[in-house]
Amino acid sequence: MKHFDYIILGAGASGLLLAYRIASDAFFDDTSILIIDKSSNKGNDRTWCFWEEGQGEWDDILEKSWSSVFFGSQTFSKTIDISPYRYKMIRSAAFYNKLWKKINQKSNIQFLEASIKDFQEKENVYVTTSKGDFTATKLFNSIPDLSYLKQKKYPVLQQHFVGWFVKTKTEIFDDTLATFMDFSVPQNGNTRFMYMLPIDKQTALFEYTLFSKDILQLSEYEAAIKDYLKEKSVSDFEILETEQGSIPMTSFKFSELNTSRVLNIGTAGGWTKASTGYTFRATSKHTKKITALLKQEKDVSKSLSKPKFWFYDLIFLDVLANYNASGAKLFSSLFKKTDVKTIFKFLDEESSLLEDLKIILSVPPKHFITSFFKRLF
Template identity: 50%
Template sequence: MNEYDYIIIGAGASGLLLADAMLNDSFFDQKKILLLDKNAKDTNDRTWCFWEKGNGKFEDIVHKKWNSIHFQGKDVLKRTDISPYTYKMIRSIDFYNHYLGRVKESVNITFAQEALINFEESESKVTVHTAKKTYSGKYIFNSLFDYRMATGQNKYPVLQQHFVGWVIKTDKPIFDSKEVTYMDFSIPQKGNTRFMYVLPYANNTALIEYTLFSEELLEKAEYNEAIKHYIQERFACETYEIIEKEAGSIPMTAYDFREHHTNRVRYIGTAGGWAKPSTGYTLMSTATKVPKLIDFLKQEKPLKKLKLKGKFWFYDMLFLDVLHNNNAKGHTIFESIFKTLKPQMVFKFLDEKTSLKEDIVYINSCPKTPFIKALLKRIF
């Protein structure tokens, strides 16, 4: 009764999108699949944002859309229409309800709310131990991330994109509900790469997030004070209600998580290095990698043989080398890019859809010296 063809550990974005892809492919109709998560996935614990042209696969659960972005730095201020792109936001509770709802209605996927203790791999199967039961599976997909997976090596730096966000509601209309503040570097940098990110849900309601790209986290009070100060200075607002809070940390590293894969165990999502190393954006990166994993599974080859790295991994590696070497100057890179290029070009490059000619245009928009130094250090 506890034997499965596939066991998916973690019902986050990668686990649910993988399970849903299996539901949509007849190859898996006769397969027994187990989805494990310690939580019921019944709370709104995060938001996912992305950009795309036109309507996409998540359209039914998109909570809010914007057609314009605001970028600000020390020497640049841009308010720009981003068409044909649209910036979109999904609340996690809507994502869970949609995808986990489909899983619970399926006949060949079982969802179990159980915490993983450990698993053991043999030549023919993987045995999974939870706090309640023991399961066996032919193949395991694990989305549970631990920073120790990446920090036990010195070849690639490991930064964090860490943040605290408040959703506030004000008495007066102080936000432009049609415009996302994508990055505001006008705030004190304090030796790191720091910016504010604002998603206005309405003219009196917005998510305001204090975000850093750095190695170490801050004390909780420092995030809160920065958000409070920004609301006062940027919006001249003293009175507001905090209706939601969120916090998180996303790894930023070019470390090859493939070193943890085996013939029967594959790490997915953030644990598999699916978060875009240079930005931390994960949802659309995951959505593009899941179909590749599904196609690979049909070949029934050892899981560790699937390779997903390309030229953009190399670009991200150099960018993170630069940030790691001089984190205080991180804002100058983004300011140079947005001062030189249209946001449509930036989005296309970050989507990893640019040609080599377009790559060169993007790279030329960056400060040259730190990237040349990073490249020479990698070569020599």
């Protein structure tokens, strides 16, 4: 069996970005890397959004960015200037193309178009594919182990959504303002909101999103988008593209699945922010940290988690799981009482204890106190 220093399972965002980091650092030029996936060309299969101060690493491939966002609900609505942050949007095709351009320049990185059947850790890591078997000194796996869905210790919600890219015949959108969360849509016992990102004055992404345990029928998402478009007087339009997805929201300790030779990355590694479903910023930061630790020959298996924020997310998810209809009230209170820059720092896991306290004091206390003491004892 052919041996590689590193094998990366999956050529999605986390796998490709890790390969890109390695390809961008001459330190790894003598290292052999194999990327395995069923396809190298995933196209526009994802839309990623994130907030960032000033110029960023991905500004050359942004689809759009906004300096103001709208938060809406039945009890509180506000247009918020988020400067010096900008809310940024990337389409996956541009992102993948940028990464592959760098990766393909490196002769020490190979791609295998194959299905992954299994991997086992022995003295090395053994990988079985539809096109042969391989071994690696270290394996980076982005394919989720779904066993976490069966456990009962940590709640598992889904951030599930359907989005329509629509184009109107006239200029009706304010493309300087992104709708971050609009909870004015019927909640129906869940946490439901509309997400609207105008790319120009005639084109916008409307995405109906839920934080809940159960996936809906496609027709239910589509009906909600149609109702929202009608409410916003968007009547004469065509649907350019659609997207659909479900992102796990859980505080399950994915790091416990790691070993000194196998590191789970991306959603499989718990890089998705458990309380919000955001993944892109964490993926960008974690892949930088991994390459730095590899250069220092340090164990990366337990080094990416932040226990304080893990516990915050756990309590938050306990509340959302047990009181799923309270999401609109919770987020409304948070945005009403807390500066958005503090919220962004908190969600990026970069906030101080004082800033954490501001967040904690901004949300309705009853359910959080109950969940806190249940977890504590």
